[in-house]
Amino acid sequence: MQQIIDFILELDKLKGVTRKVRPLGLDRYENPAEHSWQIALLAASLVHHAASPVNLDRVIGMLLVHDIGEIDTGDTIAFAEGGWEERKAAELAAARRIFGILPDGQGARFLELWQEFESGETPEARFANAVDRAMPVLLNLANEGQSWRENGISHERVVRRVAPQIRAGCPALWTYLEARLDEEREKGWFGFA
Protein backbone atom coordinates (compact mmCIF):
# COMPACT_ATOMS: atom_id res chain seq x y z
CA MET A 1 0.00 0.00 0.00
CA GLN A 2 2.79 2.44 0.81
CA GLN A 3 4.28 2.04 -2.68
CA ILE A 4 0.94 2.95 -4.24
CA ILE A 5 0.67 6.01 -2.01
CA ASP A 6 4.23 7.04 -2.86
CA PHE A 7 3.40 6.70 -6.56
CA ILE A 8 0.25 8.80 -6.39
CA LEU A 9 2.01 11.53 -4.41
CA GLU A 10 4.83 11.51 -6.97
CA LEU A 11 2.19 12.08 -9.66
CA ASP A 12 1.10 15.19 -7.79
CA LYS A 13 4.16 16.92 -9.23
CA LEU A 14 2.60 16.91 -12.69
CA LYS A 15 0.17 19.59 -11.44
CA GLY A 16 3.14 21.92 -11.13
CA VAL A 17 4.49 21.45 -14.67
CA THR A 18 3.47 24.25 -17.04
CA ARG A 19 2.42 23.92 -20.64
CA LYS A 20 2.31 26.80 -23.12
CA VAL A 21 -1.43 27.29 -23.40
CA ARG A 22 -3.60 28.94 -20.75
CA PRO A 23 -7.01 27.60 -19.74
CA LEU A 24 -9.75 29.79 -21.19
CA GLY A 25 -10.23 32.88 -19.06
CA LEU A 26 -7.36 32.12 -16.66
CA ASP A 27 -4.01 33.88 -16.37
CA ARG A 28 -1.98 30.84 -15.39
CA TYR A 29 -0.68 28.21 -17.76
CA GLU A 30 -2.29 24.83 -18.13
CA ASN A 31 -0.64 21.82 -16.50
CA PRO A 32 -0.38 18.31 -17.98
CA ALA A 33 -2.58 16.78 -15.26
CA GLU A 34 -5.69 18.77 -16.14
CA HIS A 35 -4.79 18.51 -19.84
CA SER A 36 -4.71 14.71 -19.55
CA TRP A 37 -8.15 14.73 -17.94
CA GLN A 38 -9.57 16.92 -20.67
CA ILE A 39 -8.24 14.86 -23.57
CA ALA A 40 -9.50 11.65 -21.99
CA LEU A 41 -12.99 13.14 -22.20
CA LEU A 42 -12.33 14.51 -25.69
CA ALA A 43 -11.39 10.99 -26.79
CA ALA A 44 -14.56 9.58 -25.23
CA SER A 45 -16.63 12.21 -27.03
CA LEU A 46 -14.93 11.77 -30.40
CA VAL A 47 -14.55 8.01 -30.45
CA HIS A 48 -17.09 7.50 -33.22
CA HIS A 49 -14.94 9.70 -35.45
CA ALA A 50 -11.75 7.68 -34.95
CA ALA A 51 -10.04 6.67 -38.20
CA SER A 52 -10.74 3.03 -37.39
CA PRO A 53 -12.59 1.29 -34.53
CA VAL A 54 -10.66 1.58 -31.28
CA ASN A 55 -10.79 0.23 -27.75
CA LEU A 56 -11.69 3.46 -25.95
CA ASP A 57 -10.58 2.19 -22.55
CA ARG A 58 -7.04 1.67 -23.79
CA VAL A 59 -7.08 5.09 -25.45
CA ILE A 60 -8.08 6.67 -22.14
CA GLY A 61 -5.42 4.69 -20.29
CA MET A 62 -2.76 6.00 -22.67
CA LEU A 63 -3.95 9.58 -22.39
CA LEU A 64 -3.94 9.46 -18.58
CA VAL A 65 -0.28 8.38 -18.46
CA HIS A 66 1.22 9.91 -21.62
CA ASP A 67 2.63 13.07 -20.01
CA ILE A 68 3.99 11.53 -16.82
CA GLY A 69 7.59 11.74 -18.00
CA GLU A 70 7.26 15.51 -17.87
CA ILE A 71 7.46 15.29 -14.07
CA ASP A 72 11.22 14.99 -14.63
CA THR A 73 11.69 16.73 -17.98
CA GLY A 74 9.12 19.53 -17.92
CA ASP A 75 6.96 20.33 -20.91
CA THR A 76 9.12 20.69 -24.01
CA ILE A 77 7.22 22.95 -26.33
CA ALA A 78 5.49 20.99 -29.02
CA PHE A 79 6.99 23.22 -31.68
CA ALA A 80 10.64 22.87 -30.70
CA GLU A 81 12.71 21.61 -33.60
CA GLY A 82 15.64 19.29 -32.98
CA GLY A 83 16.76 17.51 -29.83
CA TRP A 84 13.75 15.25 -30.22
CA GLU A 85 15.49 11.94 -29.55
CA GLU A 86 17.24 13.18 -26.44
CA ARG A 87 13.96 14.51 -25.04
CA LYS A 88 12.15 11.27 -25.74
CA ALA A 89 14.93 9.25 -24.09
CA ALA A 90 14.72 11.47 -21.02
CA GLU A 91 10.94 11.07 -20.86
CA LEU A 92 11.26 7.30 -21.13
CA ALA A 93 13.78 7.24 -18.29
CA ALA A 94 11.38 9.35 -16.22
CA ALA A 95 8.43 7.09 -16.99
CA ARG A 96 10.47 4.03 -15.95
CA ARG A 97 11.49 5.72 -12.71
CA ILE A 98 7.97 6.84 -11.80
CA PHE A 99 6.11 3.66 -12.75
CA GLY A 100 8.88 1.75 -10.99
CA ILE A 101 7.64 3.13 -7.69
CA LEU A 102 4.65 0.78 -7.91
CA PRO A 103 4.73 -2.84 -6.72
CA ASP A 104 5.91 -5.47 -9.19
CA GLY A 105 3.85 -5.79 -12.33
CA GLN A 106 1.58 -2.82 -11.75
CA GLY A 107 4.03 -0.30 -13.15
CA ALA A 108 4.68 -2.49 -16.19
CA ARG A 109 1.07 -2.11 -17.35
CA PHE A 110 1.31 1.68 -17.18
CA LEU A 111 4.65 1.65 -18.96
CA GLU A 112 3.16 -0.43 -21.77
CA LEU A 113 0.42 2.15 -22.25
CA TRP A 114 2.99 4.94 -22.20
CA GLN A 115 5.10 3.18 -24.81
CA GLU A 116 2.12 2.32 -27.00
CA PHE A 117 1.23 6.02 -27.09
CA GLU A 118 4.79 7.02 -27.92
CA SER A 119 5.15 4.43 -30.68
CA GLY A 120 1.92 5.62 -32.27
CA GLU A 121 1.52 2.41 -34.21
CA THR A 122 -1.80 0.95 -33.08
CA PRO A 123 -5.18 2.43 -34.07
CA GLU A 124 -5.66 3.33 -30.39
CA ALA A 125 -2.32 5.13 -30.21
CA ARG A 126 -2.98 7.00 -33.44
CA PHE A 127 -6.36 8.18 -32.17
CA ALA A 128 -4.86 9.12 -28.79
CA ASN A 129 -2.11 11.12 -30.49
CA ALA A 130 -4.66 12.91 -32.67
CA VAL A 131 -6.68 13.95 -29.64
CA ASP A 132 -3.55 15.08 -27.76
CA ARG A 133 -2.39 17.24 -30.68
CA ALA A 134 -5.84 18.69 -31.28
CA MET A 135 -6.58 19.96 -27.78
CA PRO A 136 -4.13 22.90 -27.65
CA VAL A 137 -5.27 23.86 -31.17
CA LEU A 138 -8.86 23.94 -29.97
CA LEU A 139 -7.88 26.10 -26.99
CA ASN A 140 -5.87 28.46 -29.17
CA LEU A 141 -8.79 28.77 -31.58
CA ALA A 142 -10.94 29.82 -28.60
CA ASN A 143 -8.20 31.98 -27.11
CA GLU A 144 -7.16 34.25 -30.01
CA GLY A 145 -4.10 32.10 -30.67
CA GLN A 146 -2.62 32.87 -27.25
CA SER A 147 0.23 30.35 -27.21
CA TRP A 148 0.98 30.81 -30.93
CA ARG A 149 1.32 34.55 -30.50
CA GLU A 150 3.31 34.25 -27.26
CA ASN A 151 5.77 31.85 -28.88
CA GLY A 152 5.89 33.28 -32.40
CA ILE A 153 4.41 30.19 -34.06
CA SER A 154 3.19 30.62 -37.64
CA HIS A 155 0.11 29.07 -39.21
CA GLU A 156 2.34 26.89 -41.38
CA ARG A 157 4.21 25.60 -38.38
CA VAL A 158 1.02 24.70 -36.53
CA VAL A 159 -0.26 22.79 -39.52
CA ARG A 160 3.04 21.01 -40.10
CA ARG A 161 3.20 20.00 -36.47
CA VAL A 162 -0.33 18.69 -35.93
CA ALA A 163 -1.87 17.82 -39.31
CA PRO A 164 -0.25 14.40 -39.90
CA GLN A 165 -1.23 12.98 -36.51
CA ILE A 166 -4.74 14.43 -36.39
CA ARG A 167 -5.49 13.39 -39.97
CA ALA A 168 -4.19 9.88 -39.30
CA GLY A 169 -6.11 9.34 -36.07
CA CYS A 170 -9.27 11.37 -36.50
CA PRO A 171 -9.76 12.66 -40.05
CA ALA A 172 -13.11 14.34 -39.40
CA LEU A 173 -11.50 16.42 -36.68
CA TRP A 174 -8.75 17.49 -39.06
CA THR A 175 -11.33 18.55 -41.66
CA TYR A 176 -12.94 20.74 -39.01
CA LEU A 177 -9.65 22.16 -37.73
CA GLU A 178 -8.16 22.86 -41.13
CA ALA A 179 -11.07 25.11 -42.03
CA ARG A 180 -10.99 26.86 -38.66
CA LEU A 181 -7.23 27.42 -38.86
CA ASP A 182 -7.65 29.02 -42.28
CA GLU A 183 -10.30 31.35 -40.90
CA GLU A 184 -8.12 32.38 -37.98
CA ARG A 185 -5.12 33.04 -40.19
CA GLU A 186 -7.08 35.94 -41.66
CA LYS A 187 -7.45 37.38 -38.17
CA GLY A 188 -3.71 37.39 -37.50
CA TRP A 189 -3.83 34.98 -34.55
CA PHE A 190 -0.44 33.51 -35.33
CA GLY A 191 3.16 34.49 -34.74
CA PHE A 192 5.49 34.98 -37.67
CA ALA A 193 8.45 32.87 -36.62
Place this chain on the structure above:
Amino acid sequence: MQQIIDFILELDKLKGVTRKVRPLGLDRYENPAEHSWQIALLAASLVHHAASPVNLDRVIGMLLVHDIGEIDTGDTIAFAEGGWEERKAAELAAARRIFGILPDGQGARFLELWQEFESGETPEARFANAVDRAMPVLLNLANEGQSWRENGISHERVVRRVAPQIRAGCPALWTYLEARLDEEREKGWFGFA
Protein backbone atom coordinates in the same frame (compact mmCIF):
# COMPACT_ATOMS: atom_id res chain seq x y z
CA MET B 1 -18.40 18.04 -34.60
CA GLN B 2 -19.17 21.56 -33.39
CA GLN B 3 -21.25 20.21 -30.49
CA ILE B 4 -18.34 18.05 -29.34
CA ILE B 5 -15.99 21.04 -29.52
CA ASP B 6 -18.46 23.19 -27.60
CA PHE B 7 -18.67 20.48 -24.93
CA ILE B 8 -14.93 20.13 -24.51
CA LEU B 9 -14.46 23.90 -24.28
CA GLU B 10 -17.24 24.06 -21.69
CA LEU B 11 -15.28 21.45 -19.69
CA ASP B 12 -12.32 23.82 -19.69
CA LYS B 13 -14.12 25.81 -16.99
CA LEU B 14 -13.49 23.03 -14.48
CA LYS B 15 -9.81 24.04 -14.48
CA GLY B 16 -10.86 27.31 -12.89
CA VAL B 17 -12.88 25.82 -10.01
CA THR B 18 -10.96 25.69 -6.75
CA ARG B 19 -10.96 22.92 -4.19
CA LYS B 20 -9.73 23.29 -0.60
CA VAL B 21 -6.49 21.37 -0.80
CA ARG B 22 -3.32 22.64 -2.46
CA PRO B 23 -1.11 20.46 -4.67
CA LEU B 24 2.06 19.51 -2.79
CA GLY B 25 4.56 22.35 -2.92
CA LEU B 26 2.27 24.79 -4.75
CA ASP B 27 0.57 27.91 -3.38
CA ARG B 28 -2.57 27.69 -5.47
CA TYR B 29 -5.53 25.47 -4.75
CA GLU B 30 -6.16 22.25 -6.62
CA ASN B 31 -8.86 22.20 -9.30
CA PRO B 32 -11.31 19.34 -9.97
CA ALA B 33 -9.87 18.65 -13.44
CA GLU B 34 -6.40 17.68 -12.21
CA HIS B 35 -7.98 15.99 -9.17
CA SER B 36 -10.10 13.82 -11.48
CA TRP B 37 -6.99 12.81 -13.44
CA GLN B 38 -5.16 11.88 -10.27
CA ILE B 39 -7.92 9.74 -8.79
CA ALA B 40 -8.38 7.90 -12.09
CA LEU B 41 -4.77 6.78 -11.75
CA LEU B 42 -5.21 6.08 -8.03
CA ALA B 43 -8.12 3.81 -8.90
CA ALA B 44 -6.05 2.02 -11.54
CA SER B 45 -3.24 1.53 -9.01
CA LEU B 46 -5.51 0.35 -6.20
CA VAL B 47 -7.92 -1.82 -8.14
CA HIS B 48 -6.67 -5.08 -6.64
CA HIS B 49 -7.59 -3.73 -3.23
CA ALA B 50 -11.22 -2.95 -4.13
CA ALA B 51 -13.76 -4.42 -1.72
CA SER B 52 -15.07 -6.64 -4.52
CA PRO B 53 -14.00 -7.17 -8.14
CA VAL B 54 -14.79 -4.13 -10.28
CA ASN B 55 -14.77 -3.09 -13.92
CA LEU B 56 -11.91 -0.59 -13.78
CA ASP B 57 -12.86 1.11 -17.03
CA ARG B 58 -16.26 2.07 -15.65
CA VAL B 59 -14.64 3.27 -12.42
CA ILE B 60 -12.33 5.51 -14.44
CA GLY B 61 -15.24 6.78 -16.52
CA MET B 62 -17.10 7.74 -13.36
CA LEU B 63 -14.10 9.49 -11.86
CA LEU B 64 -13.46 11.51 -15.02
CA VAL B 65 -17.00 12.94 -15.01
CA HIS B 66 -17.96 12.98 -11.34
CA ASP B 67 -17.05 16.63 -10.63
CA ILE B 68 -18.39 18.17 -13.83
CA GLY B 69 -21.42 19.65 -12.07
CA GLU B 70 -19.02 21.89 -10.16
CA ILE B 71 -18.60 23.97 -13.32
CA ASP B 72 -21.91 25.56 -12.32
CA THR B 73 -21.96 25.05 -8.56
CA GLY B 74 -18.29 25.40 -7.54
CA ASP B 75 -16.68 23.06 -5.08
CA THR B 76 -18.80 22.78 -1.97
CA ILE B 77 -16.46 21.87 0.82
CA ALA B 78 -16.66 18.22 1.61
CA PHE B 79 -17.11 18.97 5.27
CA ALA B 80 -20.08 21.31 5.00
CA GLU B 81 -23.01 20.07 7.05
CA GLY B 82 -26.54 20.58 5.80
CA GLY B 83 -27.84 21.84 2.48
CA TRP B 84 -26.75 18.54 1.00
CA GLU B 85 -29.86 17.80 -1.05
CA GLU B 86 -30.01 21.26 -2.58
CA ARG B 87 -26.36 21.05 -3.61
CA LYS B 88 -26.81 17.64 -5.16
CA ALA B 89 -29.88 18.82 -7.08
CA ALA B 90 -27.90 21.79 -8.41
CA GLU B 91 -25.04 19.53 -9.48
CA LEU B 92 -27.44 17.20 -11.27
CA ALA B 93 -28.98 20.13 -13.14
CA ALA B 94 -25.48 21.25 -14.10
CA ALA B 95 -24.48 17.78 -15.29
CA ARG B 96 -27.64 17.57 -17.41
CA ARG B 97 -26.93 20.98 -18.94
CA ILE B 98 -23.29 20.22 -19.72
CA PHE B 99 -23.72 16.67 -21.04
CA GLY B 100 -26.71 17.99 -23.01
CA ILE B 101 -24.30 19.99 -25.17
CA LEU B 102 -23.23 16.74 -26.85
CA PRO B 103 -25.09 15.18 -29.78
CA ASP B 104 -27.98 12.84 -29.00
CA GLY B 105 -27.07 9.77 -27.03
CA GLN B 106 -23.48 10.68 -26.28
CA GLY B 107 -24.32 12.84 -23.31
CA ALA B 108 -26.62 10.17 -21.92
CA ARG B 109 -23.72 7.77 -21.44
CA PHE B 110 -21.76 10.34 -19.44
CA LEU B 111 -24.84 11.21 -17.38
CA GLU B 112 -25.31 7.54 -16.52
CA LEU B 113 -21.74 7.35 -15.23
CA TRP B 114 -22.26 10.56 -13.26
CA GLN B 115 -25.44 9.19 -11.69
CA GLU B 116 -23.92 5.79 -10.95
CA PHE B 117 -21.16 7.55 -9.01
CA GLU B 118 -23.65 9.71 -7.12
CA SER B 119 -25.88 6.78 -6.22
CA GLY B 120 -22.92 4.85 -4.88
CA GLU B 121 -24.75 1.55 -5.13
CA THR B 122 -22.66 -0.59 -7.49
CA PRO B 123 -19.28 -2.08 -6.51
CA GLU B 124 -17.69 0.24 -9.10
CA ALA B 125 -19.36 3.32 -7.63
CA ARG B 126 -18.41 2.33 -4.10
CA PHE B 127 -14.77 1.89 -5.10
CA ALA B 128 -14.82 5.16 -7.06
CA ASN B 129 -16.26 7.01 -4.08
CA ALA B 130 -13.62 5.51 -1.80
CA VAL B 131 -10.83 6.71 -4.06
CA ASP B 132 -12.38 10.17 -4.38
CA ARG B 133 -12.67 10.56 -0.61
CA ALA B 134 -9.19 9.23 0.05
CA MET B 135 -7.22 11.52 -2.25
CA PRO B 136 -7.54 14.79 -0.27
CA VAL B 137 -6.76 12.83 2.89
CA LEU B 138 -3.57 11.54 1.28
CA LEU B 139 -2.61 15.07 0.23
CA ASN B 140 -3.33 16.45 3.69
CA LEU B 141 -1.26 13.70 5.27
CA ALA B 142 1.63 14.81 3.03
CA ASN B 143 0.90 18.51 3.51
CA GLU B 144 0.78 18.88 7.30
CA GLY B 145 -3.01 18.89 7.24
CA GLN B 146 -3.15 22.07 5.17
CA SER B 147 -6.86 22.11 4.29
CA TRP B 148 -7.91 20.77 7.70
CA ARG B 149 -6.01 23.52 9.47
CA GLU B 150 -7.19 26.24 7.06
CA ASN B 151 -10.81 25.21 7.51
CA GLY B 152 -10.77 24.22 11.16
CA ILE B 153 -11.60 20.57 10.56
CA SER B 154 -11.06 18.19 13.46
CA HIS B 155 -9.72 14.63 13.32
CA GLU B 156 -13.15 13.33 14.32
CA ARG B 157 -14.83 15.22 11.50
CA VAL B 158 -12.37 13.89 8.91
CA VAL B 159 -12.97 10.34 10.07
CA ARG B 160 -16.75 10.75 10.17
CA ARG B 161 -16.77 12.22 6.68
CA VAL B 162 -14.53 9.73 4.88
CA ALA B 163 -14.39 6.47 6.85
CA PRO B 164 -17.71 4.92 5.75
CA GLN B 165 -17.08 5.36 2.03
CA ILE B 166 -13.42 4.37 2.06
CA ARG B 167 -14.06 1.34 4.27
CA ALA B 168 -16.94 0.23 2.03
CA GLY B 169 -15.07 0.61 -1.25
CA CYS B 170 -11.45 -0.12 -0.38
CA PRO B 171 -11.02 -1.54 3.12
CA ALA B 172 -7.23 -2.00 2.87
CA LEU B 173 -6.88 1.70 2.11
CA TRP B 174 -8.96 2.58 5.16
CA THR B 175 -6.78 0.38 7.37
CA TYR B 176 -3.76 2.32 6.12
CA LEU B 177 -5.40 5.73 6.47
CA GLU B 178 -6.85 5.10 9.92
CA ALA B 179 -3.41 4.40 11.32
CA ARG B 180 -1.86 7.40 9.56
CA LEU B 181 -4.65 9.72 10.74
CA ASP B 182 -4.06 8.60 14.32
CA GLU B 183 -0.35 9.34 13.99
CA GLU B 184 -0.99 12.79 12.58
CA ARG B 185 -3.48 13.66 15.30
CA GLU B 186 -0.55 13.55 17.73
CA LYS B 187 1.21 16.18 15.63
CA GLY B 188 -1.69 18.65 15.77
CA TRP B 189 -2.38 18.71 12.03
CA PHE B 190 -6.08 19.23 12.51
CA GLY B 191 -8.34 22.16 13.25
CA PHE B 192 -10.51 22.16 16.35
CA ALA B 193 -13.88 23.05 14.88
